[in-house]
Amino acid sequence: MQVGKGKVVSFHYRLKDANDNLLEESHGGEPTAYLHGNQNILPAMEAELEGKQAGDSLQISLTPDQAYGEYNPEAVQRVPLKRILGKENKNVKLQVGQILSVDTDKGPRQVRVVKVGKFNVDLDTNHPLAGVNLNFNVEIVEVRDATEEEVSHGHAHGPGGHHH
Numbered sequence: 001m002q003v004g005k006g007k008v009v010s011f012h013y014r015l016k017d018a019n020d021n022l023l024e025e026s027h028g029g030e031p032t033a034y035l036h037g038n039q040n041i042l043p044a045m046e047a048e049l050e051g052k053q054a055g056d057s058l059q060i061s062l063t064p065d066q067a068y069g070e071y072n073p074e075a076v077q078r079v080p081l082k083r084i085l086g087k088e089n090k091n092v093k094l095q096v097g098q099i100l101s102v103d104t105d106k107g108p109r110q111v112r113v114v115k116v117g118k119f120n121v122d123l124d125t126n127h128p129l130a131g132v133n134l135n136f137n138v139e140i141v142e143v144r145d146a147t148e149e150e151v152s153h154g155h156a157h158g159p160g161g162h163h164h
């Protein structure tokens with residue numbers, strides 16, 4: 001069975017940057033499962049997987065443009081500490097490099113602390129993989145027809161997919 005619209009694809013992957021640093025991998029855990037044709041994964045990656053089948057392994061190289069965008073220096077924002085910490089957590093000490101989840105006008109977002117001052121904190125709202133060339137090594141584990149429920153939800157269920 002080939003990867004195409006309406007198929008649920010399970011795959012293992014290893015993700016490295018251009019300097020061969022391992023960023024993520026699924027080996028040792030559940031394979032990732034997604035519903036093909038629904039932009040559950042990066043569109044450029046979906047395009048590479050089209051027509052492949054279980055047992056195939058492939059190298060997929062994506063530029064930042066095809067992945068999480070270029071790094072935007074203007075996406076670093078200075079925010080009052082008290083807005084981040086709230087009254088209850090007044091004495092929490094933020095660390096440079098720490099990842100926080102904050103509410104923005106675009107919904108909750110992961111941000112990275114780049115500088116901590118007495119009253120303000122500088123937060124980098126770029127995606128952690130912005131500006132990074134991504135090299136995926138993908139092994140397709142299974143290709144199957146999506147269930148009606150999966151099609152109506154627009155995502156894969158079961159191991160490696162969504163759990164409700």
Ligand code: ZN
Pocket residue numbers: 150153155156157162164
């Ligand atoms: Zn669902």
